[in-house]
């Protein structure tokens with residue numbers, strides 16, 4: 063076993079783990095960041111979504127070795143103060159019920175909005191179809207992504 | 223010296239040590255409806271522990287105990303929101319803690335949508351009592367009439383002078399007062415928090431990953447366990463080869479375990495490891511030979527065949543019988559005799575089952591996503607022969623519950639493994655374990671016979687053949703399942719003179735359990751599909767037909783609302799509209815579903831309207847969220863997934879074949895809440911049962927095709 067260095071939420075971690083271990087379990091059990099969730103283990107539910115070099119990946123099927131030397135962002139690192147536009151929109155609309163799926167939903171939504179700052183309902187559905195919510199909070203996910211898009215627009219017009 | 227003064231002095235001594243506090247709890251004598259409000263001294267007099275629901279410290283900080291599980295339905299807000307209202311403190315300034323499992327809180331089983339309806343009256347009174355004691359303490363300090371003082375935002379104010387005191391400065395004096403017997407409760411119109419869509423206090427914890435779920439618990443020295451369980455209930459382990467499993471790096475120990483499902487043992491092999499991944503790898507590498515002797519290798523076809531046969535030959539155990547159904551059926555000119563079929567379902571909580579336990583020197587502590595901490599405490603205390611106080615059960619946030627996490631098997635298993643290993647253990651269920659092990663919602667068939675005469679129902683006979691989950695908990699087998707009429711509106715039974723409802727005994731070895739809205743989740747489909755068939759037979763508009771059979775003012779108003787919001791009376795030809803109305807846990811929900819032909823084949827859902835009548839409620843936004851979520855869950859159960867059995871095992875193991883509704887499947891859903899003064903009904907479950915019949919009734923309206931078997935495919939219907 064050799065150590066694998068990964069930058070997680072801006073901090074370098076040197077991990078002595080089986081390189082085959084999914085990133086999910088390395089993040090949860092070895093690094094100790096518990097915000098990323100296990101839901102299915104087979105890339106079906108999206109609960110484990112993190113950003114790998116800025117792209118949303120399912121950490122349950124991403125070998126930790128694939129992240130070696132790369133940058134990973136988890137829900138804990140999405141913003142310092144729980145105030146990424148997606149997080150603010152989620153709070154405004156009270157999207158979560160049990161909340162278990164929402165680390166993944168939020169990480170997926172953040173990438174969706176970065177790539178498409180003004181998504182239609184159809185764009186949102188296409189971008190979020192990989193995230194299951196057993197509590198059925200989907201209507202609010204849609205609504206909150208529109209709201210977050212509005213917030214992004216406001217921020218960027220202020221910056222112009 | 224009387225005992226009261228002794229305990230009061232004792233109490234003051236104790237509170238002097240721990241910092242002054244006003245703590246109030248509830249004492250509910252057996253069978254009493256109304257609780258007595260007690261403080262520490264009162265509790266001592268009664269020889270019990272104080273169940274401090276409200277604690278206010280010398281800084282004025284208010285801590286409220288949530289005695290129920292938070293699994294998405296909002297108890298973490300509802301309980302504090304109720305208390306904050308009468309206590310006159312802003313919800314966002316109180317701290318909320320989960321109670322441990324303890325009988326002193328009364329029943330903690332978070333099921334039957336009972337958190338609010340079961341406790342709100344006592345909680346309102348409790349908080350008003352605390353408020354009154356604080357006002358009294360202020361009046362005493364200022365030597366002014368108590369009637370000149372009022373409470374607001376964590377302070378008592380003297381009206382004439384405008385003098386103001388923070389609760390914290392009053393708790394020492396308030397704690398010495400006897401809780402007043404009669405307090406005046408606020409009127410609903412005067413509420414500033416109850417009935418308002420306040421933000422949920424748990425939302426921020428759920429947007430940055432800090433909400434602690436069961437799987438997030440860690441303890442120093444904790445090891446992880448994954449268990450390969452016999453895929454068949456009652457199956458045992460014959461032998462196992464763990465040579466390969468032992469070679470997996472991080473695997474520490476492998477042992478045979480026995481878990482009790484109800485009172486039936488199920489055996490498996492546990493792999494104990496340093497990380498979840500190592501445990502899962504070890505589990506995969508095991509070679510287990512199962513002993514399945516004595517188990518019936520059932521299949522789904524077999525189950526339904528037996529149910530249908532039973533419905534043709536067996537009159538069943540009567541639950542309700544009025545008039546002369548046989549005669550009315552014989553005389554009826556327009557007769558119907560149909561069978562509906564509903565599937566077994568898995569709860570499939572987003573957070574798979576898991577539990578953390580630490581057994582040491584004759585005591586065990588449990589942490590987990592637990593819906594019924596008091597039941598877990600009872601069960602483990604009995605099975606492991608430990609006194610109740612040596613079984614400490616802590617609730618984490620639950621990543622979904624839906625009834626599954628009100629069960630005792632998985633915490634018990636964790637406790638057993640921790641005892642055997644001698645270390646704190648977190649048992650992780652894989653999604654595959656969670657999908658295939660059960661207990662499941664029972665799949666049920668219904669035979670409905672009926673007749674109409676003069677546009678009205680002249681006979682209505684329903685027989686249900688499905689597993690009685692009460693039998694797993696010791697209910698007598700010669701009595702009908704008393705949930706056979708769950709879902710069916712009571713006013714129907716007043717208007718239908720010839721009515722019979724019976725339970726046809728049906729058993730299998732498949733373990734079954736409550737699933738969101740329990741029997742109403744399947745009964746509702748049968749009752750309200752059949753109501754629609756009878757309406758059609760009577761050539762009546764389905765809404766009008768129901769109106770004519772529901773002689774109840776409250777329900778009539780709800781139907782008015784449902785017709786109004788859905789545009790029922792202005793629907794156009796070519797549009798498919800269906801409705802259904804069901805009762806569940808003292809709330810009634812009516813739904814209208816609109817469907818149209820999908821250009822790619824089949825049918826698509828265009829819109830859902832739901833009208834919830836839950837009487838008194840706490841948070842309208844939570845009520846709406848719960849109905850939305852219930853509809854999505856019902857959509858999945860009606861059109862996407864079912865547990866099928868083959869050779870005595872559940873077939874579908876993960877979400878690639880046990881399909882879940884996704885965002886792409888969700889139609890617009892509008893939820894409306896009836897406003898009235900009725901007592902509180904349930905919120906978390908009652909939105910579910912009406913959806914599937916409203917949907918299939920809409921499909922009938924559009925296509926003339928009657929769907930009598932769930933699940934069905936929208937794409938091919």
Ligand code: FES
Nearest residue numbers: 101102103108122
């Ligand atoms: S846990 Fe990774 S997609 Fe479900």
Ligand code: FES
Nearest residue numbers: 160161195196197
């Ligand atoms: S909020 Fe519970 S699974 Fe999405």
